[in-house]
Amino acid sequence: MEISDLLHYAMESAASDLFVSAGKPPAFRRSGQVLPEGEEYLTAQEIDAFRKQCLTAKAEQEYHARGSYDSAYTLPTGERFRLNFLEALTGPAFVARPVYPGEALFFEELGLPAATLAEMCTNKSGIIIVVGSTGSGKSTTLAAMVNYINHNFNKHIITIEDPIEFLHRDINCLVTQRELNSSTTSFSDALRAALRESPDVIVIGEMRDMDTVQVALAAAMTGHLVITTVHTGDTVQAIERVVDLYPEEQRLQIASDLGNALVGIIAQRLVPRADGNGMFPALEILLGTPTVKKLVGDRDMRALAEALKRGGSSGMITFTRAIFRLYKDGFISLDAANEAVSNRDELQLMLRGMESGVDSFASQYGSAEDAEDPDIQFIDMSRLLKTAVKTGASDLLLSAGSSPVLRIHGELRPLDLPVLTGQDTARLLNSILNPVQRVEFEENREVDLALSISLVMDQETGESENWRFRVNGFHQRGTVGIVCRVIVSKIPKPEDLNLPPQILQLTTKQQGLILITGPTGSGKSTSLASMIDFINRNRAEHIITIEDPIEYVHKNIMSLLEQREVHSDTHSFAAALKYALREDPDVILVGEMRDTETIAAALTAAETGHLVFGTLHTNSAPQTIDRIIDSFPSHQQNQIKLQLASVILGIISQRLLPTVDGKGRVAAFEILVGTPPVQALVREGKTAMLQSLLETGAKDGMITMQKSLETLYSEGKISLEEMQTYMLDYKADDAY
Numbered sequence: 001m002e003i004s005d006l007l008h009y010a011m012e013s014a015a016s017d018l019f020v021s022a023g024k025p026p027a028f029r030r031s032g033q034v035l036p037e038g039e040e041y042l043t044a045q046e047i048d049a050f051r052k053q054c055l056t057a058k059a060e061q062e063y064h065a066r067g068s069y070d071s072a073y074t075l076p077t078g079e080r081f082r083l084n085f086l087e088a089l090t091g092p093a094f095v096a097r098p099v100y101p102g103e104a105l106f107f108e109e110l111g112l113p114a115a116t117l118a119e120m121c122t123n124k125s126g127i128i129i130v131v132g133s134t135g136s137g138k139s140t141t142l143a144a145m146v147n148y149i150n151h152n153f154n155k156h157i158i159t160i161e162d163p164i165e166f167l168h169r170d171i172n173c174l175v176t177q178r179e180l181n182s183s184t185t186s187f188s189d190a191l192r193a194a195l196r197e198s199p200d201v202i203v204i205g206e207m208r209d210m211d212t213v214q215v216a217l218a219a220a221m222t223g224h225l226v227i228t229t230v231h232t233g234d235t236v237q238a239i240e241r242v243v244d245l246y247p248e249e250q251r252l253q254i255a256s257d258l259g260n261a262l263v264g265i266i267a268q269r270l271v272p273r274a275d276g277n278g279m280f281p282a283l284e285i286l287l288g289t290p291t292v293k294k295l296v297g298d299r300d301m302r303a304l305a306e307a308l309k310r311g312g313s314s315g316m317i318t319f320t321r322a323i324f325r326l327y328k329d330g331f332i333s334l335d336a337a338n339e340a341v342s343n344r345d346e347l348q349l350m351l352r353g354m355e356s357g358v359d360s361f362a363s364q365y366g367s368a369e370d371a372e373d374p375d376i377q378f379i380d381m382s383r384l385l386k387t388a389v390k391t392g393a394s395d396l397l398l399s400a401g402s403s404p405v406l407r408i409h410g411e412l413r414p415l416d417l418p419v420l421t422g423q424d425t426a427r428l429l430n431s432i433l434n435p436v437q438r439v440e441f442e443e444n445r446e447v448d449l450a451l452s453i454s455l456v457m458d459q460e461t462g463e464s465e466n467w468r469f470r471v472n473g474f475h476q477r478g479t480v481g482i483v484c485r486v487i488v489s490k491i492p493k494p495e496d497l498n499l500p501p502q503i504l505q506l507t508t509k510q511q512g513l514i515l516i517t518g519p520t521g522s523g524k525s526t527s528l529a530s531m532i533d534f535i536n537r538n539r540a541e542h543i544i545t546i547e548d549p550i551e552y553v554h555k556n557i558m559s560l561l562e563q564r565e566v567h568s569d570t571h572s573f574a575a576a577l578k579y580a581l582r583e584d585p586d587v588i589l590v591g592e593m594r595d596t597e598t599i600a601a602a603l604t605a606a607e608t609g610h611l612v613f614g615t616l617h618t619n620s621a622p623q624t625i626d627r628i629i630d631s632f633p634s635h636q637q638n639q640i641k642l643q644l645a646s647v648i649l650g651i652i653s654q655r656l657l658p659t660v661d662g663k664g665r666v667a668a669f670e671i672l673v674g675t676p677p678v679q680a681l682v683r684e685g686k687t688a689m690l691q692s693l694l695e696t697g698a699k700d701g702m703i704t705m706q707k708s709l710e711t712l713y714s715e716g717k718i719s720l721e722e723m724q725t726y727m728l729d730y731k732a733d734d735a736y
Contacts, residue, residue, distance in 0.1 A: 070085075120264050157173050159205075160191065233342075393407055393413075400481070451484070510611060515648075589614075670694070
């Protein structure tokens with residue numbers, strides 16, 4: 001298997017993306033579906049060699065420093081590809097996106113509103129912004145606009161891209177294409193240089209910082225037509241995103257400049273066609289009419305949203321109406337329409353012709369006297385971990401001054417073994433750390449890692465099984481402590497975990513944010529793994545997980561999964577999220593949203609067309625909203641409320657309770673669904689009222705913790721005492 005053959009086949013078969021990972025068959029995205037082809041695969045050495053062929057020595061150093069790098073590659077036949085090299089669980093990988101000729105892109109053939117877009121392109125100055133999630137076709141729309149101008153006018157067009165995605169040859173226009181990190185160092189620097197080259201039209205691949213926005217607006221107001229993109233969900237959010245890049249004291253001026261320069265904003269989503277032959281674009285269009293310009297300058301977003309709804313006669317259209325028309329015209333199915341819209345209730349109104357403004361366990365565990373060498377060396381990590389697995393323990397706890405302890409069904413049970421000393425615990429931890437992890441432990445005084453070992457479970461047959469453990473090493477009272485979490489190799493199915501159908505319904509969404517909350521040891525990681533596995537078994541998606549450490553290892557079934565581990569494959573959750581957005585994912589799992597940078601990146605990912613799963617250590621669903629908002633400085637909280645309200649699909653708070661027979665634990669779930677009333681309360685900061693919505697929202701699929709506990713008790717799964725204890729704890733948390 002040659003990489004050049006794969007690339008050529010991707011181009012020839014009209015694939016939008018090629019996914020290549022060491023040890024896995026290559027996968028192709030066509031019409032939004034990611035499917036592997038063949039059984040052959042590339043080795044890590046082959047991928048490394050290809051990357052070194054593509055990258056300069058400096059770029060290769062940067063790749064090793066951050067675990068990801070963007071580049072481009074051209075085959076000898078002239079076919080060009082956009083590349084993203086990355087490190088995944090299986091080793092090196094890359095995503096390749098073919099760069100097609102731009103001269104074949106016409107509005108009508110792409111399903112774009114030709115008249116409206118053509119009229120936008122006739123403007124001699126101003127700014128046109130195309131917005132949408134990664135993979136929504138923004139670059140294609142930009143290229144189609146360039147092609148229209150190239151065919152119909154005599155102008156000088158300069159494009160600044162990262163990287164170049166479509167190639168344009170001169171037809172009636174002079175087209176100069178510049179590539180970030182190749183022809184120039186930044187969008188803003190390239191823009192400044194472009195203004196000295198007498199352009200008529202400037203195409204900016206992405207407005208991603210204040211400097212670029214400022215220069216772009218200056219160009220738009222001084223006789224240039226600027227066409228660019230912003231990663232956000234809809235047209236009104238695009239205005240907020242651009243303005244909120246700036247400090248508060250500068251926002252009014254930026255809003256005024258943006259309003260004055262605005263030609264229009266095009267937000268787009270790709271919806272599966274009813275005939276199964278690809279995707280169809282659904283466009284929301286906001287035009288820079290005098291009213292819209294004034295509302296943008298005044299930052300009156302509510303009135304702006306209303307103006308968009310009322311602007312049909314001017315050529316404006318909302319997403320809901322655009323998707324409704326695609327359904328009525330037979331281009332998409334009703335199911336696809338329902339999945340694509342943000343407000344399903346509004347779509348239903350349109351369809352009806354209306355609108356809405358687990359004593360002693362020595363016999364099971366064995367004892368030192370059973371060993372061939374009955375001294376302290378009997379206690380080694382392999383034997384201890386094997387004991388934890390054989391007894392069904394969830395955790396192994398090792399602390400100086402105590403015998404090894406297992407947590408079984410939520411209860412701590414000490415082993416009938418000698419008391420550990422500080423030297424014992426240090427030796428046990430060092431026996432499983434690699435040199436890099438030992439240095440990290442010495443420097444940071446704690447370490448997290450995932451451990452995968454082969455344990456001989458049957459001495460007679462000698463058969464071994466592979467088991468994974470999540471390990472946390474730390475210092476306490478001057479000695480080393482260790483906690484090992486047993487990770488069941490088989491990912492439990494939703495029915496095994498008693499997951500309510502409302503939770504599974506959330507996983508069918510195409511974009512938004514789903515949060516799993518609860519204290520440590522409440523089963524959040526297991527629930528998440530089951531939900532990801534459910535998606536993997538039911539639809540073809542590109543799923544990226546970012547974990548610390550990786551607990552459950554997923555196999556590709558229908559979906560293509562990439563699992564990245566913090567400190568191993570990437571530096572941090574936030575950094576991994578940033579680069580994940582360039583790897584064309586459909587679903588992103590964030591193991592823990594532990595800081596403002598990660599939370600902000602997760603919100604942005606959810607806002608730009610990705611289905612994002614995350615966890616937080618909070619005790620209830622309403623409390624989670626406050627935790628997210630309060631983690632930000634006061635001057636950012638209003639923006640976070642708006643973002644959170646626009647993306648929240650559901651918050652699942654869970655607890656694990658011992659079953660009435662003492663043979664296991666069962667989960668109780670509180671579910672807050674992101675209905676429009678919930679979104680409104682979040683947006684307005686009235687989080688104290690969320691509990692009442694939760695209590696009265698059964699028809700929307702909401703469940704209170706009290707109702708969940710009562711159901712478990714009525715089904716005979718937990719005892720009355722257990723129900724009452726947890727109910728009291730929950731009410732205390734809620735009051736706090």
